[in-house]
Amino acid sequence: MSKTEYVNERSQVAQVIMEDMFKVRSGESVAITADSGSDPELMQAFADAASAVGGKPLLIWTPKAKEDGQAGMNDWPAKALTATLSNVDVWLECNSTILLYSDIWENAFKNNKKLRYLIIADSSVQSLVRTFTGYNIPDLGSMLKKVRDMVLKCKTIRITSTNGTDVSYDIDLNYAFDIDDGDYSKPKFGTAPGYVNMVPKLGSMNGTIVFDLLMNANVYGTDNRIEFEMRNGKIADVKGTPAEVEKFKKYLASFDDPNMYKISHNMFGLNPSVRQMRGEIVEDERVWGGVDFGFGHTSPMDMPPDGQVAKSHFDGVVGKVSIYLDDVQIAEDGVYIHPELKPLAAKLIGDH
Numbered sequence: 242m243s244k245t246e247y248v249n250e251r252s253q254v255a256q257v258i259m260e261d262m263f264k265v266r267s268g269e270s271v272a273i274t275a276d277s278g279s280d281p282e283l284m285q286a287f288a289d290a291a292s293a294v295g296g297k298p299l300l301i302w303t304p305k306a307k308e309d310g311q312a313g314m315n316d317w318p319a320k321a322l323t324a325t326l327s328n329v330d331v332w333l334e335c336n337s338t339i340l341l342y343s344d345i346w347e348n349a350f351k352n353n354k355k356l357r358y359l360i361i362a363d364s365s366v367q368s369l370v371r372t373f374t375g376y377n378i379p380d381l382g383s384m385l386k387k388v389r390d391m392v393l394k395c396k397t398i399r400i401t402s403t404n405g406t407d408v409s410y411d412i413d414l415n416y417a418f419d420i421d422d423g424d425y426s427k428p429k430f431g432t433a434p435g436y437v438n439m440v441p442k443l444g445s446m447n448g449t450i451v452f453d454l455l456m457n458a459n460v461y462g463t464d465n466r467i468e469f470e471m472r473n474g475k476i477a478d479v480k481g482t483p484a485e486v487e488k489f490k491k492y493l494a495s496f497d498d499p500n501m502y503k504i505s506h507n508m509f510g511l512n513p514s515v516r517q518m519r520g521e522i523v524e525d526e527r528v529w530g531g532v533d534f535g536f537g538h539t540s541p542m543d544m545p546p547d548g549q550v551a552k553s554h555f556d557g558v559v560g561k562v563s564i565y566l567d568d569v570q571i572a573e574d575g576v577y578i579h580p581e582l583k584p585l586a587a588k589l590i591g592d593h
Contacts, residue, residue, distance in 0.1 A: 267295030278337025337363035408448030435512025530575025
């Protein structure tokens with residue numbers, strides 16, 4: 242791909258995010274945080290797109306932390322960052338080692354009730370094009386809201402896959418049931434569009450999760466296998482390819498934090514532009530017909546009143562799942578089959 246095409250893609254993504262999704266208004270302050278793992282030309286494109294609609298961009302470069310989230314706190318200028326992010330209108334987090342769920346992030350939201358936030362982390366430009374463009378935001382919102390409404394009426398969610406996944410959990414109506422359809426024009430903790438997110442009832446998840454992609458593990462695109470045995474909401478055992486299992490167990494143990502073994506959230510992937518997994522976690526979490534499982538830290542915003550405090554957070558993805566809400570099946574092998582969902586899905590992706 243030529244550099245000219247690359248620049249055009251950067252500009253396209255930046256314009257969609259700043260104009261169509263954040264709907265930045267004249268005079269609004271727009272913080273863009275980045276580190277040495279971020280793409281400088283993409284960061285400049287975001288700043289230019291904010292300026293083009295009258296926003297006031299603030300491009301902040303920080304050191305690249307050794308670990309994500311709370312585990313990276315010693316590497317960042319925490320007081321200065323917190324003060325800044327507590328006083329902006331928009332925050333686009335592009336750090337390759339993420340601030341998400343750190344004290345900086347938590348305090349920014351605690352202090353700044355007007356904050357509109359989106360994390361894209363270190364996604365490639367091509368991945369951002371696929372994830373953020375190519376669909377109608379209101380149509381996506383209709384699909385996501387319908388799925389969320391159906392989830393809210395059930396007690397137990399069960400997820401299976403031909404790869405051996407078979408896991409279930411109960412919902413807790415006190416916890417978060419989020420969607421992201423690409424509208425970040427109001428105060429929001431935003432991530433890339435195209436999912437319905439649930440925080441399971443504490444201690445309720447049981448069964449087996451076999452990952453098609455798992456952060457901090459070499460699973461995607463290989464013959465390696467890692468599966469979690471979930472018992473009462475925690476990882477009770479890690480099984481699969483011996484060498485990968487050993488490495489992942491060491492990764493988990495390195496935190497010396499029992500909450501790193503606990504389920505944090507479950508997302509149904511529903512981005513109509515993401516039709517296959519590609520090995521990029523932010524994109525693959527939203528793959529149509531797949532699901533994401535997150536572990537470790539959970540914000541008090543999602544699990545009131547106190548959240549689930551952990552030193553970090555990691556995610557894994559299972560593609561092409563079947564989903565059951567109580568005894569009602571809504572998806573089969575990655576296809577949404579429920580009669581109330583089929584026409585909404587067809588509007589987004591056609592009759593496939």
